[in-house]
Amino acid sequence: MKKYSRQRELILNSLRNRMDHPTAEILYLDLKNQMPEIGIATVYRNLAELCESGNIIKIKSKSGPDRYDGNLEPHIHFECNKCHEIYDIEMQSTATKRIENEVRRFTEDIGAEYSNSSIYIDGYCKKCKVLINIAY
């Protein structure tokens, strides 16, 4: 049977309150302020557990460590090809539903059971776009 733990609660709350998409290590360093004895393994174990239970989302970055997201509302992740920052793109609900349905239908076409869809976009963010124009 699954037990409550203060560490897991802290991790979940932290992810829910912050608007960015921290790596396990960023989260760990941050949580050390509130709980200096916390270990990195605990962070990884709980992040895995929270993903499985559907309370958070794991984001695979094109480069660097995985990132985690406490925002369960359907949205798109935009990753910058230069600074590798990840930004949220909120979807207007009608567009969301349309894309979601489309994707669900595609999934059924191959006989699979749909559970989740993620849309990733990449390109250059506002800041890096400017820098690139200067550099080249």
Add this chain to the structure above:
Amino acid sequence: MKKYSRQRELILNSLRNRMDHPTAEILYLDLKNQMPEIGIATVYRNLAELCESGNIIKIKSKSGPDRYDGNLEPHIHFECNKCHEIYDIEMQSTATKRIENEVRRFTEDIGAEYSNSSIYIDGYCKKCKVLINIAY
């Protein structure tokens, strides 16, 4: 200046000819048949180079090593939550264009420069769906 290499040509051809999404290691073991002296570092180096030049696509798997895809036609990747196999879902061109445009517009809304979009779906594939029903 970039030089031709037989290794890079083999890697690219192999990815273009196969229909699956091999990891660097799978590709490496396979290529050893044609070129026993090839090294894994060469495979990684060339895969990175081919991604940058836009000749292949890197797919981040939810678990396990990265996978590579020589198919540049717009399509969706479906990853099975159980066996972690990745399947292609072909998109009918009208649907593709609609989703692509929608996504492009979202990107412009945050002031970023769109370069590419990827849609990932996860769930249970045909084979694993059956096994899960038996197991539980």
Add this chain to the structure above:
DNA sequence: TTATATGCAAAGCTTTTGCCTGAGT
């Protein structure tokens, strides 16, 4: 001939695991 690519092995980074102790029920 000159510069880039390779192959090997070592290093690096991220994540997982084993084991003993501590905390939740």
Add this chain to the structure above:
DNA sequence: ACTCAGGCAAAAGCTTTGCATATAA
């Protein structure tokens, strides 16, 4: 009391890097 979770350190897994040699231009 009993069991699950945590903390630490070690191991594992994947990818990158340094360096001497081979190969393309």
